[in-house]
Amino acid sequence: MARVLLFNKPYGVLTQFRAQGDVQTLAAYIDVPGVYAAGRLDKDSEGLLVLTDDGALQHRISAPKHKMVKTYWVQVEGEPRDEALAALRGGVELKDGWTKPAKARRLAAPSVWPRDPPIRERKSIPTAWLELKLKEGRNRQVRRMTAAVGHPTLRLIRYAVGPWTLEGIAPGQFVELCA
Template sequence: MLIAFNKPMNVLSQFTDEGKWPGLKRWIDVAGVYAAGRLDRDSEGLLILTDDGRMQARLTDPARRTPKTYLAQVEGRPQPSALEALRGGVTLKDGATRPAEVAAVDAPDWLWPRDPPVRMRKTVPDAWLRLTITEGRNRQVRRMCAHVGLPVLRLVRWQVGDWTLDGLAPGTWQAI
């Protein structure tokens, strides 16, 4: 079984609650499925769950290079040099990243409001990036963007492999 879940903000990518943060069991009442990969508590979007260990390994194995596409609202205006640095791969504390596909995009008009809302500063502009990476290090997109001077304000995973969030409201899931 494969499940696509639109993980809301401040939800953990595990079934058990931890402190004040809820786990997936509040939304998904299906026995024997586990997340294939993770989304940080403060990130939103597509989380794939499966009961198939081989599928879980295939989706998370760095050697497979499963593409994951994110929409990132960043603080500041992306300069061409920052986008080129991301496209070439940047060196983080845990080593060089693989090159990312990245483009500045318009704010998505289909995106739901975030709860809590993004903190905005009147004197600092923001912009949206669409990034596709083929690895999945801890907080990787956030760290890559910060490395080039574009701190992430909001991060939404749109796609994993061929699966997208299309048609999934926050906190809802469907079998795929």
């Protein structure tokens, strides 16, 4: 039977088990032999990371051809207008080509844990939250997409991967599913 862990990755943690200088890795939080991350979250991102010991499941989660939807909660600089959301929904041109269309909507500020360190806030520039749903996962894609429409990402939380969500999982904690 496959092992599946849902981990709420804190900000500043690398998505790997092997030590990397003085930067924290998954090994500081997960002592379960034989599981590996299905996909990645960069060090500056937080949220749901699925780990498994099942190579086929890992492939279904992370391979773009399977189109497993990933849901992100993104705090951005400024207040995106309808045109910016329409651009995200239509696909955005990045240096490595056009993104696939995303589902994008404004989101009321979610009830989430405080980030350590806190995001930088500027009194003269408001922030807003968006929910983005993507079926592809290029390197730093969400950050590059929001910047391309004029709203740099300040905080990025992956809320869901396919049917799995962060619900009830505190930062730095994981739950094991019966798979």
